[in-house]
Amino acid sequence: MEKIRREKYRISSVVALLLGISTLVPAPASKPCLLGYYAHCSWTPLSTLICLAIAGVLYWFGLRRG
Numbered sequence: 548m549e550k551i552r553r554e555k556y557r558i559s560s561v562v563a564l565l566l567g568i569s570t571l572v573p574a575p576a577s578k579p580c581l582l583g584y585y586a587h588c589s590w591t592p593l594s595t596l597i598c599l600a601i602a603g604v605l606y607w608f609g610l611r612r613g
Contacts, residue, residue: 549612556609560602567598 570588580591588594 560605563602570594
């Protein structure tokens, strides 16, 4: 049971990491991001940091709980 919970935290942290990286990818958008280019998210540096922080917290919880 604990091993399954640990895997859920790891998978969730990988998903959050991938979402954070995907915000940096250039893409057609209606307005440029805060870094000056057109990306998936117009709040690119902030949303990337938020996703990376979520990934770190989830990974840390996975280590602590398991």
